[in-house]
Amino acid sequence: MAKTYIPKADDFEFIGSRDLNVDLNFASQGYWKGVAVHFLRNRLAVTGVVIVGVIILFAIFAPILSSYGYQEIVSVNDTGKELVAKSLPPQIADGSAQNLFADKTFLFGTDDMGRDLWTRTWHGARISLIIAFVAIFIDMLIGTSYGLISGYFGGLVDNILQRFIEIAGSIPTLVIISILAIFMEKGIGLVISSLLLTEWIGMSKIARAECLKLKEREYVLASRTLGAGSFHIIFKQILPNTIGPIITQVMFSIPVAIFTEAFLSFVGVGIVLPQCSLGSLIEAGFGNITILPYQILPPITVLAFLMLGFNLIGDGFREALAPKLEDM
DSSP: OOOOOOGGGOOOOOGGSOOOOOOOOOOOHHHHHHHHHHHHOHHHHHHHHHHHHHHHHHHHHHHHHSSOOTTOBBEETTTTTEEEEEESSBBBBOOOOTTTTTTTTBBBOOTTSSSSSSHHHHHHHHHHHHHHHHHHHHHHHHHHHHHHHHHHOOOHHHHHHHHHHHHHHHHHHHHHHHHHHHHSSSSSHHHHHHHHHSSSSHEEEHHHHHHHHHHTTTHHHHHHHTTHHHHHIIIIIGGGGGEEEEEEEEHHHHHHHHHHHHHHHHTTTOOOTTOOOHHHHHHHHHHHTTTTTTTHHHHHHHHHHHHHHHHHHHHHHHHHHHHOOGGG
């Protein structure tokens, strides 16, 4: 017959006297805090933030602090004759008497009209960034709403909306731009309209895929059971849980929008003189690339760093929002 074990007093100890090694920081860490921690651990993503941040700061303040306006033609009077600083290479004021413009500083040189390329480059970067941010923000609103509505209602509604996307996506972008160029003046409005008509489709597909995955979750079924309306469920229950993939898509869409704007301006249907953007500056520099190669270097370098920075940020967000097991 087995003996019954009677517990003794020394078999137990107070929990406070034992070091349990509980990671209280991780236990209390929210979702977005975890995303921020993983993002900041990614050196390439932080490098992208620094690159984009520096360019944005220069785009905001460099034209304001510059001695010349972006459309100002720099000239001097020499014994009653006006001389324009056309196509001057980069130079810093040294005051030498041999050069009438040696008392002026042109860090990037001047273009063939005598305008300071330092000011025009950063003003062009500002215009390109404004166009990209405005277009992508509106595309995000349109595409996300379209995709969520299509995915949530499904059935006939989804079929109709998806057939429309297939038709819209099958039209070449150049055809859309050519049609817009017939009815609209060249400039910022034409570029933004072109981006609005083409960039929302990818956003809507991601939102629809996320909605199809989330609409059968328990919290959505509970809200529907309690009598919540469809649009309340879409924008209050499902939308907050799709923010991660949407943010990632936005980060990748911004460089695409900047490159599209540069392309449109390069082919002559975007920004027109005396206004400037990175694309129009590259187009102007390309015409003189064989004799004045320094004119194309500043805008093309800024464009390359912008594309690199936003792509690094997009990769960082993608990894932070869906971290691998070894990174946990």
